[in-house]
Amino acid sequence: MNFNDKSLSLNGPKVMGILNVTPDSFSDGGAFTHIDKAIAHTCEMIEAGAEFIDVGGESTRPGAADVTLQAELDRVIPVIEALNARFDTLISIDTSKAEVMKAGVAAGAGLINDVRALQESGALQAAAQANVPVCLMHMRGQPRSMQHAPHYDDLMGDIEQFLLTRADVCVQAGIQRENIIFDPGFGFGKSLQHNYQLLAQLDDMHRHGYPLLVGMSRKSMIGQLLNRPVEERLAGSVALATIAALKGAQIIRVHDVKETVDAVKIVSMLQKEK
Numbered sequence: 001m002n003f004n005d006k007s008l009s010l011n012g013p014k015v016m017g018i019l020n021v022t023p024d025s026f027s028d029g030g031a032f033t034h035i036d037k038a039i040a041h042t043c044e045m046i047e048a049g050a051e052f053i054d055v056g057g058e059s060t061r062p063g064a065a066d067v068t069l070q071a072e073l074d075r076v077i078p079v080i081e082a083l084n085a086r087f088d089t090l091i092s093i094d095t096s097k098a099e100v101m102k103a104g105v106a107a108g109a110g111l112i113n114d115v116r117a118l119q120e121s122g123a124l125q126a127a128a129q130a131n132v133p134v135c136l137m138h139m140r141g142q143p144r145s146m147q148h149a150p151h152y153d154d155l156m157g158d159i160e161q162f163l164l165t166r167a168d169v170c171v172q173a174g175i176q177r178e179n180i181i182f183d184p185g186f187g188f189g190k191s192l193q194h195n196y197q198l199l200a201q202l203d204d205m206h207r208h209g210y211p212l213l214v215g216m217s218r219k220s221m222i223g224q225l226l227n228r229p230v231e232e233r234l235a236g237s238v239a240l241a242t243i244a245a246l247k248g249a250q251i252i253r254v255h256d257v258k259e260t261v262d263a264v265k266i267v268s269m270l271q272k273e274k
């Protein structure tokens, strides 16, 4: 798998650090610009062992408002340029907009992370032209409405069918099959029970031959179960990352890089001893 000339083997679980550049994530209005903060936070995550940095400018929290193209470009592109100039670590651009994918890859992003699996207008063509790996994620509905009583007749079947169909559409659009990564989309149109059924059966998703990326860090599947606010979900997040690594997920998307890297190293050691 080639990430914009930085090749990386997905042989063991890798940690993807989350870099939120949505305005509310820099709302303290302090002395430093949001770019300085982004660079400092990224430096911290890389030193802690992150092998990917996911840069996103659109909050996809349930009920979040849409962000305009220009607003998203203005937030993420300068950050990607600054990170690309300073670090060798793979940058993923977390976006659903074709223009942001193009500009993000031109600015140095080596992976496209699209929670809408390239369904927005022009996204397939943009990803094909960019010729970098792309993560296709399953979402039921749209962030505004996806958590209103989601229902599945066959949770895993629906998710796998969706991803397999998107993968075929991608290949028809000229995307190389070996550049496709699957992600079941924890928390995107799933109830608490759905999220744990999905985690329980995560191993089954390997049968299609695509690397798996998962993101459960600090999500409501922790908060609803443990009754913890977002800032008290570290133990839950590390537990879920450990389980995902044990189940063979190749990329784990997290906020708390240092703690997750330690947990993943323990899983790697265990799996070596099998």
Ligand SMILES: Cn1c(SCC(=O)Nc2ccccc2)nc2c(=O)[nH]c(N)nc21
Pocket (backbone or CB within 6 Å): 056, 060, 061, 094, 113, 114, 115, 135, 137, 183, 185, 186, 213, 214, 215, 216, 217, 218, 219, 220, 230, 253
């Ligand atoms: C961009 N993005 C997101 S944002 C949602 C989020 O972190 N919510 C959240 C964060 C913190 C607390 C509560 C909720 N989740 C995924 C994922 O699971 N997979 C992939 N590939 N990309 C993703």
